[in-house]
Amino acid sequence: MILYSTTTSPYGRKVRICLLEHAIEHEFVAESLADPDSHVARLNPLGKVPLLQRPDGEVLFNSPMIVEYIDSLAARPLLPQAVEQRWRVQRWHALGDGIVDAVVARMLECRRNEQHQDQATIDKQQGKIAAALAFASEQLNRHTSADDYLCDGRLTLADIAMAVSLDYTDLRYPHDWREQHPPLADWLTRINRRPSFTQTTP
Secondary structure: OEEEEOOOOOHHHHHHHHHHHHOOOOOEEEEEOOOOHHHHHHEEEEEEEHHHOOOOOOOOEEEOOOOOOOOOHOOOOOOEEEEEEEEHHHHHHHHHHHHHHHHHHHHHHHHHOOHOOOOOOOHHHHHHHHHHHHHHHHHHHHHHOOOOOEOOEOOHHHHHHHHHHHHHHHHHHHOOOOHOOHHHHHHHEEEOHHHHHHHHOO
16 A cells, blocks of 8 residues: 655645554655656646555545545544544544645745735635634533543544644644643644654654
8 A cells, every 4th residue: 555645745644644543554655746747646636645545556535535445444443433423523523624724725825926915815714723723622621531532532533633733733834822722732742742643743
């Protein structure tokens, strides 16, 4: 099994952590999206990472789909089967991916020539991020178990998606969110001690 991604892609990092947590043998290949001859350009019609190539040559793209496929191979899925736990985990997953989407949108706007930047777009994305972090902080205070996992009393996709999104926020949009949400910052510090997280830090 081969995972193609960039070293900084939060979507790719989410998949890498899932592979490591499930101890699934794989090869990680760092790709350059600017390379027209890359595996991603050749194998994914959307030209995006991550891209997972199975041993039979079949390819999967879109990180939620890849994660579900990986989970189907594991004895103890990171996405619980029980309905109540599953939707809670998927809500955290959607929140994490939404934060990443907003950080990416903000970053792309900020990379434009200054005279062409749309401050309203930047403000809108920053507002989404602030609202998502406030929601995450409130949910953390209400639902986190004593052992610090977001759902189901164990590591799930909820923890992976949120940790990846917060780390990516620090990477691409560093600001004072930690001062505004200390419990969320403390949770991130603790969950980031897991080997699968430290091994995939951008």
